[in-house]
Amino acid sequence: MSAALLRCGGLTMRFDGLVALDGLDIEVGKGETVGLVGPNGSGKTTFFNVVTGLYRPSAGSVRLDDLDLFAKPPQTIGRAGVARTFQRSRLMLDQCVFDNIAVGALCRLDLGMWTSLFRRKRWRGELDAMIDRARQLARRFNPAIADRLFQPAGAFTMIDRRRIEICRALIGSPRLLLLDEPSAGMTHDETRQLMDDLLAFRSEMPDLAVVLVEHEMDVIRRVSDRCVVLNFGRKIFEGTFDALIADPDVQTAYLGASQ
Amino acid sequence: MSSIPAQAPIPMLSLLQMQRFPRTVVVLTVALLFGGGGLMMHAESQAQVLGLLAGFIVVFALADRTAFGREVSAICSDYGGFANTTAFVCALAVVTAFHNEHYTLLMLSTVALFATACIGLNLQLAFAGIANFAGAAFFVIGSYTAAVLTAYAALPHLLILAVGGIVAGAVGVILLLPVLRTRGHYAALVTIAFGLLLRSLLEVNDSFGGPQGMKIKGFSLFGLNFNRVSSLGSWDASFYLPYAVLAIGLFAMAFTLMRRIERSWIGIALDTVRSDEPAASVFGLSIARWKVVAFLIGNMVIGVAGALYGMMNGFVTPNGAGLGDSLLMLSIIVLGGLGNFWGAVVAAMVILVIPEKLQAIQEYRLLIFALLVLCILLFRPSGILPRPLRDLSRFAGQSGERP
Numbered sequence: 001m002s003a004a005l006l007r008c009g010g011l012t013m014r015f016d017g018l019v020a021l022d023g024l025d026i027e028v029g030k031g032e033t034v035g036l037v038g039p040n041g042s043g044k045t046t047f048f049n050v051v052t053g054l055y056r057p058s059a060g061s062v063r064l065d066d067l068d069l070f071a072k073p074p075q076t077i078g079r080a081g082v083a084r085t086f087q088r089s090r091l092m093l094d095q096c097v098f099d100n101i102a103v104g105a106l107c108r109l110d111l112g113m114w115t116s117l118f119r120r121k122r123w124r125g126e127l128d129a130m131i132d133r134a135r136q137l138a139r140r141f142n143p144a145i146a147d148r149l150f151q152p153a154g155a156f157t158m159i160d161r162r163r164i165e166i167c168r169a170l171i172g173s174p175r176l177l178l179l180d181e182p183s184a185g186m187t188h189d190e191t192r193q194l195m196d197d198l199l200a201f202r203s204e205m206p207d208l209a210v211v212l213v214e215h216e217m218d219v220i221r222r223v224s225d226r227c228v229v230l231n232f233g234r235k236i237f238e239g240t241f242d243a244l245i246a247d248p249d250v251q252t253a254y255l256g257a258s259q
Numbered sequence: 260m261s262s263i264p265a266q267a268p269i270p271m272l273s274l275l276q277m278q279r280f281p282r283t284v285v286v287l288t289v290a291l292l293f294g295g296g297g298l299m300m301h302a303e304s305q306a307q308v309l310g311l312l313a314g315f316i317v318v319f320a321l322a323d324r325t326a327f328g329r330e331v332s333a334i335c336s337d338y339g340g341f342a343n344t345t346a347f348v349c350a351l352a353v354v355t356a357f358h359n360e361h362y363t364l365l366m367l368s369t370v371a372l373f374a375t376a377c378i379g380l381n382l383q384l385a386f387a388g389i390a391n392f393a394g395a396a397f398f399v400i401g402s403y404t405a406a407v408l409t410a411y412a413a414l415p416h417l418l419i420l421a422v423g424g425i426v427a428g429a430v431g432v433i434l435l436l437p438v439l440r441t442r443g444h445y446a447a448l449v450t451i452a453f454g455l456l457l458r459s460l461l462e463v464n465d466s467f468g469g470p471q472g473m474k475i476k477g478f479s480l481f482g483l484n485f486n487r488v489s490s491l492g493s494w495d496a497s498f499y500l501p502y503a504v505l506a507i508g509l510f511a512m513a514f515t516l517m518r519r520i521e522r523s524w525i526g527i528a529l530d531t532v533r534s535d536e537p538a539a540s541v542f543g544l545s546i547a548r549w550k551v552v553a554f555l556i557g558n559m560v561i562g563v564a565g566a567l568y569g570m571m572n573g574f575v576t577p578n579g580a581g582l583g584d585s586l587l588m589l590s591i592i593v594l595g596g597l598g599n600f601w602g603a604v605v606a607a608m609v610i611l612v613i614p615e616k617l618q619a620i621q622e623y624r625l626l627i628f629a630l631l632v633l634c635i636l637l638f639r640p641s642g643i644l645p646r647p648l649r650d651l652s653r654f655a656g657q658s659g660e661r662p
Contacts, residue, residue, distance in 0.1 A: 052541050078543035090538045092530060099527050099649060106531070107543030109524045113552070116523035117516060123523055124654050131655050150652040172542070 011060035022233040035224030043233040053077040083174035093154030104168040159190040297353035300366040364499035371506035377603035379560030385598035387553030388533030390447040393454035395584030397427040401565025402575035409476035427562025461577035472576030596642025
């Protein structure tokens with residue numbers, strides 16, 4: 001692994017008495033996919049919320065390349081190139097797919113009042129470019145989405161909505177992508193399709209760093225280069241998937257201690 | 260490849276082959292609606308009013324329930340820009356038709372100005388998600404600004420309208436700033452408190468005329484004093500005629516600007532901020548910034564409408580700032596359909612004109628509004644005219660691809 005892109009050291013998040021993250025050290029390299037695993041409540045989503053700035057961490061450090069992102073507002077972190085999806089789909093279901101995808105790039109577009117009101121030609125130029133990008137991106141996942149870019153997101157199936165969410169995260173060309181349980185609520189077949197999607201866009205964006213939270217061990221095995229296991233907010237394992245399966249601590253965390 | 264997916268063929272293609280003459284269809288539909296609206300404002304006998312009301316209900320039911328009606332609605336929304344232009348022409352035609360009818364033109368101007376204010380309120384509630392329970396208070400701030408400025412300053416009156424908007428907008432921002440960091444309903448509570456406070460303040464403060472309020476000079480433009488207008492060439496004309504034209508112009512301006520805001524990146528940003536704050540902030544959008552922008556622009560529009568309304572009526576009293584009038588404005592936008600600017604016009608007709616016309620229900624008007632709003636929420640939650648889907652593909656490509 002070359003120099004890490006994301007470096008978290010001693011990251012701690014306390015909610016009153018509860019310690020959700022306890023001195024977590026995680027590094028993610030450029031172009032690396034890290035699978036983040038752990039039982040429910042072990043702090044995976046909390047980790048995402050802290051890295052993206054939705055929660056303000058209690059202690060530790062978060063760096064993206066040479067930027068200090070510790071306890072910065074989510075807007076700053078998003079603009080620095082960290083994008084994510086959410087465990088429960090957060091799309092505007094009554095709005096067009098295109099509008100939803102465009103959200104991911106809004107802060108890089110011209111949001112000026114003057115442009116929006118009176119320089120419509122300039123805005124149309126930006127719009128054309130955005131539609132092209134959104135269509136290209138959506139086509140990689142499912143051509144049907146690209147063809148129906150101007151239909152409400154609510155008209156799509158669960159797996160397509162998840163794909164739209166991933167497109168929204170990718171359209172701003174992030175450096176780090178955090179995927180929170182992309183297979184949640186999907187059938188076996190859909191999970192496999194989504195996995196193929198992930199591998200496909202992974203190979204097209206060799207520099208993108210990805211952290212993937214997932215309960216489906218199949219997905220973790222196929223997609224991730226390295227695994228990290230959390231339990232009660234602590235890192236209890238780090239290594240390859242094969243080593244993970246054999247690790248006694250991980251087995252204890254998932255299945256309970258043997259007598 | 261065309262950027263628009265092929266539209267599904269309309270089943271039950273009508274015998275009239277309407278798609279071949281879309282503009283004719285649009286003109287006829289809009290003219291029918293505005294003609295009916297004009298007659299409604301003019302109608303005097305109860306039978307006429309009830310007949311027109313029944314007619315409107317039938318037209319809306321047809322548009323909603325029959326294939327023919329849906330086809331007409333689809334054509335009108337496909338040719339939205341043309342339909343809007345036609346609508347403004349029709350509104351001016353109605354004004355011309357009733358050029359010497361004081362009362363009809365007063366009704367029409369009132370509807371136009373309240374609908375304008377409701378466009379501002381729509382930006383706040385339907386787009387940014389800020390419930391403003393002080394709409395009437397900001398409206399009255401506009402009127403009081405006009406009262407003070409016409410009395411003590413020799414400013415051109417168009418500028419006074421703008422200042423009315425700026426004052427209302429500025430007061431709103433000062434009000435909103437302290438509650439920006441909070442979530443939930445604090446902003447709504449603050450606006451309720453502000454409306455009540457403003458009313459009491461105006462009542463006890465003698466420099467603003469106390470409970471009697473203030474007189475406001477009539478509007479004059481380039482030396483033409485609107486209140487003295489009595490003829491237009493060889494025609495008799497009501498002095499409300501220029502007010503009606505100006506009110507319609509104001510509505511058209513607010514409508515155009517808000518449509519552009521809606522159909523731009525800002526529109527998407529506002530929708531994101533309203534529907535999902537965490538997602539909006541993760542993608543780099545500042546919640547506070549967009550709420551302030553929407554609240555500011557919305558109140559400015561309300562303030563400008565209020566300033567002209569005050570100048571048209573010739574006076575303003577603190578009563579107008581109360582919670583009741585603010586709720587009336589909110590019920591107009593809920594009834595009309597959150598986010599639909601034409602819906603606000605229809606609902607303003609329902610709430611402002613029909614009770615004036617139907618003496619029988621006047622005493623029970625508040626009761627009837629309450630029932631009406633309840634019925635709408637139960638049976639048609641998105642309002643009389645639901646908000647249209649923002650389809651930016653119509654702006655894609657170097658125009659010309661689509662009419």
